[in-house]
Amino acid sequence: MKITESEVRYVADLANLRLTDQEVLRMTAELSSVLEHMDKLNELDTAEVPPMAQVLYEAEETATLRPDREKPPLGAEAALANAPQAGAGHFKVPKVIER
Amino acid sequence: MDIASLTIDRIHEGLRRRAFSAAELAQAALAFAERENPRTNAYLHFAPERALAAAQRVDRQLAAGEPPGKLAGVPIAVKDVIVTQGLRTTCGSRLLANYVPPYDATAVERLEAAGGVMIGKANCDEFAMGSSNENSAFGPVRNPVAPDRVPGGSSGGSAAVVAQGTAVVSLGSDTGGSIRQPASFCGVVGVTPTYGRVSRYGLVAFASSLDHIGPFGRNVKDAATLLEVIAGRDERDATSAFAPVPDYTASLGESVRGMKIGLPKEYFTGLASETGDLMHAAVAQLEKLGCQVREISLPATGYAIACYYIICTAEASSNLARYDGVRYTYRSPGAQTLLDMYRQTRGEGFGAECKRRIMLGTYVLSAGYYDAYYLKAQKVRTLIARDFQNAFGEVDAIVAPVSPSPAFKIGEKIDDPLEMYLSDIYTITGDLAGIPCMSVPCGRTAEGLPVGMQILCNHFQEETMFKLAAAYESARGF
Numbered sequence: 001m002k003i004t005e006s007e008v009r010y011v012a013d014l015a016n017l018r019l020t021d022q023e024v025l026r027m028t029a030e031l032s033s034v035l036e037h038m039d040k041l042n043e044l045d046t047a048e049v050p051p052m053a054q055v056l057y058e059a060e061e062t063a064t065l066r067p068d069r070e071k072p073p074l075g076a077e078a079a080l081a082n083a084p085q086a087g088a089g090h091f092k093v094p095k096v097i098e099r
Numbered sequence: 100m101d102i103a104s105l106t107i108d109r110i111h112e113g114l115r116r117r118a119f120s121a122a123e124l125a126q127a128a129l130a131f132a133e134r135e136n137p138r139t140n141a142y143l144h145f146a147p148e149r150a151l152a153a154a155q156r157v158d159r160q161l162a163a164g165e166p167p168g169k170l171a172g173v174p175i176a177v178k179d180v181i182v183t184q185g186l187r188t189t190c191g192s193r194l195l196a197n198y199v200p201p202y203d204a205t206a207v208e209r210l211e212a213a214g215g216v217m218i219g220k221a222n223c224d225e226f227a228m229g230s231s232n233e234n235s236a237f238g239p240v241r242n243p244v245a246p247d248r249v250p251g252g253s254s255g256g257s258a259a260v261v262a263q264g265t266a267v268v269s270l271g272s273d274t275g276g277s278i279r280q281p282a283s284f285c286g287v288v289g290v291t292p293t294y295g296r297v298s299r300y301g302l303v304a305f306a307s308s309l310d311h312i313g314p315f316g317r318n319v320k321d322a323a324t325l326l327e328v329i330a331g332r333d334e335r336d337a338t339s340a341f342a343p344v345p346d347y348t349a350s351l352g353e354s355v356r357g358m359k360i361g362l363p364k365e366y367f368t369g370l371a372s373e374t375g376d377l378m379h380a381a382v383a384q385l386e387k388l389g390c391q392v393r394e395i396s397l398p399a400t401g402y403a404i405a406c407y408y409i410i411c412t413a414e415a416s417s418n419l420a421r422y423d424g425v426r427y428t429y430r431s432p433g434a435q436t437l438l439d440m441y442r443q444t445r446g447e448g449f450g451a452e453c454k455r456r457i458m459l460g461t462y463v464l465s466a467g468y469y470d471a472y473y474l475k476a477q478k479v480r481t482l483i484a485r486d487f488q489n490a491f492g493e494v495d496a497i498v499a500p501v502s503p504s505p506a507f508k509i510g511e512k513i514d515d516p517l518e519m520y521l522s523d524i525y526t527i528t529g530d531l532a533g534i535p536c537m538s539v540p541c542g543r544t545a546e547g548l549p550v551g552m553q554i555l556c557n558h559f560q561e562e563t564m565f566k567l568a569a570a571y572e573s574a575r576g577f
Contacts (some may be wrong), residue, residue, distance in 0.1 A: 003462065015416060015461040016423065016438070017454060018446030027458060033517045034459060038405040041475050044482065051477030052484060054308050054338075055294040055533030057558035062341045066334040078201040084430035091425050094437050 103264025168214030204301020251281030276526025283551025416460030
């Protein structure tokens with residue numbers, strides 16, 4: 001299926017991705033050719049086929065819960081070390097609520 | 100000391116005979132790697148202090164008469180999508196250029212606990228998205244065998260450092276062929292283990308239902324040894340398997356007489372002629388070893404590319420949503436509002452291929468398209484996995500090409516994303532089914548470009564795979 005320029009802009013908004021006008025043009029052409037290839041899947045009748053969400057293999061049932069042991073946490077300082085802006089033990093972002 | 104010809108066995112022999120210490124080896128390997136790097140750009144950064152400390156631990160253990168770990172003193176490179184505490188982990192992205200992780204990946208922890216000496220982080224396509232290593236924000240990697248050509252991707256750096264000999268083994272990651280294809284292009288061994296065999300704790304997520312960590316080596320035994328060390332259940336990765344880890348190196352050298360091998364007919368059309376010739380010669384060699392070779396069919400193969408690029412981009416669009424300027428180093432300086440901050444940070448930070456995949460993934464998951472693309476692809480994935488299950492009812496292993504052609508020229512395919520995606524045809528199926536697969540060198544073209552043979556086995560049958568690969572390796576005669 002071909003994708004239009006306005007659809008590309010709409011999807012970019014959904015993805016929180018700012019694209020330049022040039023990128024939108026290029027993306028429209030590139031995504032269209034990839035999506036056209038993907039239409040090939042419609043050749044297959046999958047009405048009776050269950051979807052595969054994860055890799056499954058024969059294995060014994062095993063408990064996947066781990067013991068609830070106390071462990072030291074990462075700590076605020078280490079967790080914030082890569083923050084572009086931090087303060088008072090928190091990540092800082094531009095103001096979202098006007099008072 | 101000729102570092103480029105070292106193997107794990109030779110290192111252990113050298114340490115035992117006191118021909119060199121682990122610290123001397125680490126220093127020599129680092130100096131060699133730093134000297135070679137301008138030619139390939141395979142390392143993004145080095146870890147001299149950490150490497151030396153690890154090597155000195157090994158030397159102290161040896162001096163105290165303690166038994167050395169399986170990787171004692173072995174210089175190792177780690178793909179830069181695998182996190183390392185206190186050591187920059189960029190994922191080949193401008194967004195994470197200054198990211199210094201606060202913890203180690205389980206695989207890194209385990210290889211260092213076994214005496215491994217991590218000397219540096221290997222270049223790769225941005226967030227492991229690509230088949231040529233041209234999508235790194237820090238420049239492409241050059242193939243050490245042919246510098247005007249790509250090393251393959253996305254683990255291009257991890258393959259290149261082993262091929263050039265600056266690391267003895269390395270860690271890569273594979274989502275659609277990112278270990279096997281560069282291994283094939285650079286002429287080394289690359290292994291994608293069973294899904295869940297190696298913990299992904301600390302592997303920066305690209306497509307979680309497809310991501311694997313796996314080893315590179317210059318021979319089958321070295322790669323098998325590294326896998327043995329990093330494999331096994333990890334409570335910090337709920338998808339890691341409980342199945343016990345066998346001694347992979349124990350079965351190497353056993354006869355493969357009578358082993359049933361399937362050649363999927365769908366994988367032998369559209370091959371470059373020299374790749375086809377080398378594959379046929381390799382198959383003839385397997386027959387000489389006593390394997391029973393027969394043609395099989397994996398009928399859904401032609402749908403794998405479409406299926407894969409729907410699923411992996413959908414998962415990528417979710418996984419990469421976290422890079423929004425809040426937690427991970429880069430934030431666009433100009434933005435005034437929160438939404439602008441998200442959008443500008445991501446628009447400026449991600450490279451072209453990441454943006455393309457985020458867009459595709461968001462599109463196939465968006466309202467009105469979910470059933471037509473994502474759900475449809477998941478159903479086709481079932482068909483692809485069933486093909487393999489049917490085949491493994493008849494054969495012990497499948498042998499196939501890794502890539503339709505050998506390493507292409509830098510720049511040759513970068514402007515045509517679909518063309519680049521189509522070259523992944525023979526490797527993505529193994530990831531979709533979650534089965535173990537590997538690339539083992541099977542010769543060179545007249546131009547001297549390496550070609551790899553792919554071996555695929557059923558879930559958790561790594562031993563069979565390694566046994567066959569090792570038998571071929573010792574018989575192939577180069």
